[in-house]
Amino acid sequence: IEARLSKFANEVLFNADTTVWQASYDGRNKEPITLPVKFPLLLAQGAEGIAVGLATKILPHNFIELLDASIAVLQGVRPNLLPDFYTGGxxxxxxYNEGQRGGKVRVRARISERDKKTLVITEIPFSTTSGGLIDSIINANEKGKIKIKKIEDNTTWDPEIIIHLAPGISPDVTIDALYAFTDCEVSISPNTCVIQDDKPRFMSxxxxxxxxxHTTKDLLKQELEIKLKELMEKIFFSSLLKIFIQEGMYKHPDYESSSTFELVVEVLNRLFEPFFSQFYREILPEDYKRLIDKPMSSITRFDFKKTDEQIKNLNEEIKQVKHHLKHLTEYTIAWFEKLKDKYGKDRGRKTELRTFDRVEAAQVALANVKLYVNR
Structure with a gap:
């Protein structure tokens, strides 16, 4: 399966340098074992599945609340996540029991009273569909649990189910009856089970x-360390090339008369020896190979002033990266804040949190049994 990553996915889901790779099934390519995700994606999307003796049901959570909770974790505060459903309601x-086994979430449709004879459902419970919800309402009407005249489905992108009440029926009582006898209220039992270290683990x-x-923090640290090494390598080779040209090593008689690469390495090692202390690591034969592969045109047109400016800028970047590594927690908090500012627009909570009163079915059921007196 191939898919094009979104801008958000490119930022938080994939990094070739920190990804652990394995050979593909035919050995011709590489594929990631896991992706280095720098965002609680599983909690954002939710997941559901079953296996032999195991099941999982992770409910989705709000994008902004996850980022705020991640920041709270870094500040030493234990989070308190509650689910948020894309269907609203x-x-x-x-x-909820922190999403663990034994917990329960009651979810209701959003029902409003358009007038005394009409109810409108504009948001449906998570795990239901507008078609299934309508079927449950019709079924309750046929059983005499509620009394409606007709029902219309005007659902497009957003749900809109219009319920026309029978004459003399109270809208308030009907709303309570819809919650009691139809899928306008459903109960969801979470069961958070994940694979960790190749083993199933139940956790909140x-x-x-x-x-x-903490995984995000570790990944950001890896990225900073990789960037630091890349910057130091750039300075290393720029300095190497500058000295090579500045000292005229490329036209040294011993260098020009070297007939093999081994002799070139030996000569350059001798010529660079007074400058070894300027480099952060040992000069390897591969580095000399890069030097001698430089075309003569680039050597003769070498700009020392521009190179010095580049090295200065690289040193400033190194200083900044080292500062981030030293203050990694603050850097990670800033990372989450940046994600929220960049992608958090229109991602507010969709599901309204409430405490429901228990609806007693006996109190909202219609009196649909006729009693006769034998005189």
Whole structure:
């Protein structure tokens, strides 16, 4: 399966330098074992699946709340995540139990009263569909649990289910009855189970977020260390090339008369010996190979002033990277803040959190049984 990554995915999901690779099935290419994700993606999207003796049901959570909670973790505060569903609706998460087994979330459709004879459903419970919801309402009507005149489905991109009430029926009582007898209210039982170190592990969503946050911090550290090494290598080779040209080593008689690469390395080692202390690492034969592969045109047109300016800028970048490494927690917090500023627009909470009163079915069921007196 191939897919084009979005800008967000490119930023948080993939980095070729920190990805652990393995050979593909035919050995011709490489493929990632896992992706170095710098965001709690599993908690954002949710997941559901079953296996032999195992099952998992991770509910989705809000993008901004996940970033804020990750920042809180880095500040030493334990998070308190609650689910947020893309379908909106209302949710009672009092018994969420941090997403662990035994927890429960009650989710309701958003039902409003258009007038005394009409109800409108504009948001449906997570895990339901508008078609399934309508079927459950029709079924409850046929069983006499509710009394409606007709129902219309005007759903397009957003749900819009219009319920026309029968004459003399109270809208408030009907709303309670819809929650009691139809899929306008559903109960979801989370069961957070993940694979960690090749083993299944049951854990809370708050612990998952904590581990994800520390993983992000470690990945950012790896990226900074890689960047630091790259910057130092750039300075290393720029300085090497500058000395090579400045000291006229490329036209030294011993260098020009060297007939083999081994002799070239020997001569250059001798010529560079007074400058060894200026380099952060040992000069390897591969470095000399890069030098001698430089075309003569680039050597004769070498700009010393421009190179000095580049080295100065590289040193400034190195200083900044070392500062980030020294203050890694603050750097990681800034990373999460940047993600929120860059991608957090229009990603506010969609599901309204409430505490539901228990709807007693006996109190909202319609009196649909006729009693007769035998006189």
């Amino acid at each position: 209302l949710a009672d998460c009092a018994a 969503v708050n612990d998952m977020l904590t581990e994800s946050t």
